[in-house]
Amino acid sequence: MKKVININFQGRVIPIEESAYDVLKQYIESLRRYFANEEGRDEIINDIEGRIGELFGEVLKKGSTCVTDDDVNAVIASMGRPEDFDDDEAKVQSQLGANTSSSTGSGSQSSSSTSGSSNSDHTHAPHGRFYRDENHKVVAGVCAGIANYFNIDPLVVRILFVIFAFGFGFGFITYLVLWVAVPSTASTVIGSAKKRLFRDPDNKLIAGVCSGLSQYFGVNVWIPRILFLIPFISIVFRWHNWGAFDFPNFLSFSFSPGTLLVYIILWLIFPEAQTTAEKLEMKGERVDLNSIKNTIQQDMGGFKERAEKFGKEVHEKAQEFGKDFGSRTKQFGSEAGTIARRGGSGVGYVIGLMVKIFVYFVLGCVLFAIVVGLFSAGIALTGLLPLKTYLINDGWQNIFAWGTLLLFIWVPVVGIITWIIRRVAKMRSNARTIRFAFVSLWLLGLFCFVGLIASVRQDFRYHNDIAEQQIELQNPSVNKLTLQSERERWYYSHNFLHFEPFARVDDDTVFVNNFRLRVLKSADNNFHVIVAKMADGSSKKEANETASKINYSITQKDSTLTLDKGIKITPSDKFRNQVVYITIQVPVGKRIEIGNNIGWYDHFDINFGWDNDWRYREDFFDGATNWESNVEYRMKNDGHLERVDGRRDNDERTDEDNSNSKPETQPSTGTQSDTTGTYHYKTPGSAPAKQAPPAKNPVKNKKDSLPAKQAKAEVRFTLPTAFIERFSI
Amino acid sequence: MRKGVLEFCILSIIRQGEVYPSDIVEKMRSANLHTLEGTLYPLLTRLKNAGLLTYRWVESNSGPPRKYFVMTESGLEFYGELERTWNELADAVKALTAPQQENKTTE
Numbered sequence A: 001m002k003k004v005i006n007i008n009f010q011g012r013v014i015p016i017e018e019s020a021y022d023v024l025k026q027y028i029e030s031l032r033r034y035f036a037n038e039e040g041r042d043e044i045i046n047d048i049e050g051r052i053g054e055l056f057g058e059v060l061k062k063g064s065t066c067v068t069d070d071d072v073n074a075v076i077a078s079m080g081r082p083e084d085f086d087d088d089e090a091k092v093q094s095q096l097g098a099n100t101s102s103s104t105g106s107g108s109q110s111s112s113s114t115s116g117s118s119n120s121d122h123t124h125a126p127h128g129r130f131y132r133d134e135n136h137k138v139v140a141g142v143c144a145g146i147a148n149y150f151n152i153d154p155l156v157v158r159i160l161f162v163i164f165a166f167g168f169g170f171g172f173i174t175y176l177v178l179w180v181a182v183p184s185t186a187s188t189v190i191g192s193a194k195k196r197l198f199r200d201p202d203n204k205l206i207a208g209v210c211s212g213l214s215q216y217f218g219v220n221v222w223i224p225r226i227l228f229l230i231p232f233i234s235i236v237f238r239w240h241n242w243g244a245f246d247f248p249n250f251l252s253f254s255f256s257p258g259t260l261l262v263y264i265i266l267w268l269i270f271p272e273a274q275t276t277a278e279k280l281e282m283k284g285e286r287v288d289l290n291s292i293k294n295t296i297q298q299d300m301g302g303f304k305e306r307a308e309k310f311g312k313e314v315h316e317k318a319q320e321f322g323k324d325f326g327s328r329t330k331q332f333g334s335e336a337g338t339i340a341r342r343g344g345s346g347v348g349y350v351i352g353l354m355v356k357i358f359v360y361f362v363l364g365c366v367l368f369a370i371v372v373g374l375f376s377a378g379i380a381l382t383g384l385l386p387l388k389t390y391l392i393n394d395g396w397q398n399i400f401a402w403g404t405l406l407l408f409i410w411v412p413v414v415g416i417i418t419w420i421i422r423r424v425a426k427m428r429s430n431a432r433t434i435r436f437a438f439v440s441l442w443l444l445g446l447f448c449f450v451g452l453i454a455s456v457r458q459d460f461r462y463h464n465d466i467a468e469q470q471i472e473l474q475n476p477s478v479n480k481l482t483l484q485s486e487r488e489r490w491y492y493s494h495n496f497l498h499f500e501p502f503a504r505v506d507d508d509t510v511f512v513n514n515f516r517l518r519v520l521k522s523a524d525n526n527f528h529v530i531v532a533k534m535a536d537g538s539s540k541k542e543a544n545e546t547a548s549k550i551n552y553s554i555t556q557k558d559s560t561l562t563l564d565k566g567i568k569i570t571p572s573d574k575f576r577n578q579v580v581y582i583t584i585q586v587p588v589g590k591r592i593e594i595g596n597n598i599g600w601y602d603h604f605d606i607n608f609g610w611d612n613d614w615r616y617r618e619d620f621f622d623g624a625t626n627w628e629s630n631v632e633y634r635m636k637n638d639g640h641l642e643r644v645d646g647r648r649d650n651d652e653r654t655d656e657d658n659s660n661s662k663p664e665t666q667p668s669t670g671t672q673s674d675t676t677g678t679y680h681y682k683t684p685g686s687a688p689a690k691q692a693p694p695a696k697n698p699v700k701n702k703k704d705s706l707p708a709k710q711a712k713a714e715v716r717f718t719l720p721t722a723f724i725e726r727f728s729i
Numbered sequence B: 001m002r003k004g005v006l007e008f009c010i011l012s013i014i015r016q017g018e019v020y021p022s023d024i025v026e027k028m029r030s031a032n033l034h035t036l037e038g039t040l041y042p043l044l045t046r047l048k049n050a051g052l053l054t055y056r057w058v059e060s061n062s063g064p065p066r067k068y069f070v071m072t073e074s075g076l077e078f079y080g081e082l083e084r085t086w087n088e089l090a091d092a093v094k095a096l097t098a099p100q101q102e103n104k105t106t107e
Helices: A018-034 A041-062 A069-079 A103-111 A142-150 A154-167 A170-181 A209-217 A222-229 A231-238 A257-269 A276-283 A289-297 A301-321 A326-339 A346-383 A385-391 A396-424 A431-459 A540-548 A699-705 A707-711 B002-015 B021-030 B037-049 B073-106
Strands: A004-009 A012-017 A468-471 A480-485 A502-506 A509-512 A515-521 A528-534 A554-557 A560-563 A567-569 A579-586 A591-594 A604-608 A632-635 A641-643 B053-058 B066-071
Touching: A004 A018, A004 A041, A012 A018, A012 A041, A018 A041, A018 A069, A041 A069, A041 B021, A041 B037, A041 B066, A069 B037, A142 A154, A209 A222, A209 A257, A257 A346, A346 A396, A396 A431, A480 A579, A515 A632, A528 A540, A579 A591, B002 B021, B002 B037, B002 B066, B002 B073, B021 B037, B021 B066, B037 B053, B066 B073
Parallel strands: A480 A560, A480 A591, A515 A579, A515 A604
Antiparallel strands: A004 A012, A468 A528, A502 A509, A509 A567, A528 A579, A554 A560, A591 A632, A632 A641, B053 B066
């Protein structure tokens, strides 16, 4: 406990410990003695006292309530003792040396740097390269560094930057890039009191990242913490459908996984301030014996309070700042400078901090997207594991498949998780080895992946020869055919993956509903059903074999055709792109109805085709149409179907005049189609057994008499209006 | 000798623009020329008394008002002389040390 007295020093009232005052008094006396014969002695001493007063002022602002012995000693050491003056020997200054760019002094220096301080070409970076000048910085010294390099006034550079940033937008990004990429001069100065970014282990919540940041920027520790949490939740909301995969929705409502990744990255990047010297560097204090001693001994309580108070003020000011940039900057700069514990504008620091975090966040999000993508791919593929047997041959392929799954997909995920855990638990052992192991495993997985792709492609290379089978119908001349599919005994299994061809897995078989259904015009007056089976294989022979093993049945009952809904695939005959093409030829004038359990969502692709020079495998989707179930359609002359009840089907395509543009239809079996003209349409209620009468009127007439209908040329169907003309002759 | 060099350096710094003493010390430090403030102040005062420098007071809100030193006409002349002296010295030293190195390489 020491007595504190107030002294009037250079016009200011300074509280100082009594013992410290004694030391100070002695020092000044010694100065007086030394300069006793000097001309201008009084002035010199006045200057020195002035300087001491400044230093005391800094000490007090730093948070001390009074000047202590140690402060005075530090100041004296900084100024130098009389016996040290005029020493010819270039004193190699130890850390205890006269270091006036100390922490206590840097505040006053930097806050005046915004005035036109001289451009220093002596602070050439050692190699004459472009460095950031941290000693003259407002935010990060980028502009000052540029100014140094080109020997122009930093203010000019700053103005240019502001113009670029706000006029063109990209200046901002440029500044960020420069900030991150360009090293700062102060780091090249030995023993300078430059602040370095450390993690603060004494003040940490999780890993001290935020505390380290707060120390570096001189803000309250909660500011970076809040910044980490709040602003990014909304960004994550907006970004919740990144990339090709669905960002799991639940994550977008949680607290910002993106920043979590940023946090982790910063955690890894920042070293931890372990030694006291590092801790001092983190706070930007001069690293010498005194300050080290102070740090260890001193209670940092008052320090913290001041930092918190400062933090609040900076926070408020930062908000105002956001509205009004230009004129307020200087004002804030000077005001903030007075309360800044360490040099520079607190407002600038906050901005810099936010910007830095944003950049890291962007990086973090990209990395995170990769991680999540791999993870979900891993889950998806593992979930599909049971299906593997249907696709993959044993032997090499199997090995490749396993290799791919485990090494290519899961190894990175496991690796990253391990890495994170290791960082959390601060295990540092064998980092190199582990990393190397993971990377090499992953490369092996990559190799497996490539091998897998190659060998699977091999299996699918050949297509079989297509053979069409005609299914005999019992009553081909019936007037209406109804299509049904088997009663539902299928259901989709875990189809959130929307894995297309698979409908159901059932013990040892898989049912695939790769069907294509075409409805064409029949050449004669009978219904025909033609089935073509297709498959792939590693050779033509194998493809043919596989195709012939496709077991697809169509059963007929009265005038109802029941189609199988799935192709069965067993582990012995693998999935090889088996498709069944069913062509139903409907005679003109006859009707066809599609039952409602062959819905389009069941992956039946139904093509009411009109172009018969259609090739298997290639043209199919051209014709996929909209149609409704449980509705009767009638075949027209031109091969299109129209709805019997006369309503339009939903069709977004523009209408064309079909009858003019479409060629006459040709069934793929090669039989000739009727090219004759008119056909007559039956009303639903009329007697069924009418045959399509021979053409009586030329086509032209027909066209004339059906202007309304033809005028609405459609691509798919005739889209009749409610007043469809049905006439019979 | 160092004292003369010190003055030369200080004058060079001030020549580039007005500075105040702490700034001078800082600049010298970053150029790896460490000096004490206590050395600097008397020196500045002497130079000022010799009419080579002049100063003006600048109010500062973080302490007492500061002196900003600027160069005078005579200061510039004196600086020129110093520079010449320095260059002569440097040339002389270079001339003396260089031949020795050449001898070494030929051996």
